[in-house]
Amino acid sequence: MLGLLRTEGPATATTLAARLDLNTGATSYHLRQLAQHGFIEEDTERGNARDRWWRAAHDSTRTDVRTREDGGEDVEAYLMTVAQLYGDRLRAAVAEMAFLPEPWRAVGTLSDWEVRLTPARADALVQELVRLIESAEESEDPDAAPFAINLNAFVRPGQAWGEE
Template identity: 60%
Template sequence: MQFYAAAMDLTSITPSPAGMKALSHPVRLRMLGLLRAEGAATATTLAARLGLNTGATSYHLRQLAQHGFVVEDTERGNARDRWWKAAHQSTRTAREEHPDQATRETLDALVQSVAIVMTEQLQRAVEERGQLSDEWRNASTFSDWGIRLTPARARALVQALADTFDDVEEDDTEDAADFIIQINAYPRPGTATGSEGEQS
């Protein structure tokens, strides 16, 4: 899994289980995403962007810093006005073939938070669609595909898609904008676990 990645990602972090647990909070994911996308900021600035008080923001920043996700930007601010920046451009999780139960639960908690933040971003994109130019509307898509695959072929497909995005070179022209690509790939709920229930 990879999230909040730049197309030309040169730095990434693969957190330990303790780091994944610390990151398993939607507010911290939003905060880290803002620092990666928009650059360094103070706790006060982040608090205003996220609708939090500065005390809560400072606490979450300390948690992120403790596990190496953010660092103090020593080129800005002072003792009273500390600036923070992302330490890496993306977070990747290691793929373990047979992780222990605690690691599985920690990763699942992180994925749950990622899903919350990604869903919020997707909803905001839909809400802002009416303000986009025709060019950006036509360049965007809200689509899904359903195909029948084995786990090995499904994993290979996801890797091929990720490799494609890793090879994309960024544009540095006036008409360029940050373009988000989300990959959500999973067995249709109820088809691979043996669980029952109505499916849409």
């Protein structure tokens, strides 16, 4: 829902329910949860009390995994959902690559690197990448298109940690 509000603009619970093949009660519940956690907000310029419109509160969602300790299972469930959605979106992008206009076929990357870093250096690297992405100027050029950037940075799973 958040992704749709961000990419397609404000919507009501009814329009989102139809778009996602959900019932309006479930959609309304999830919209209220998203609003409670600051991801979306009511679009007071549209609709009325019976016809509530919602919009994304931010242009991007950044999850600080440091909040995981405070959020417990709720944050872990959220992160698992985000990982699944990123995977789904990546699979869809790969499936559509052959159908892109020629100049867009060579743009992007599905690369990964593994480097040994201290926690402080890893955090500094993530913050530096975020600053670089946020500094990208959006273009009004007719050849411009929405360009998705996922930054996933984490300790490689399966590490054996010594006693602390």
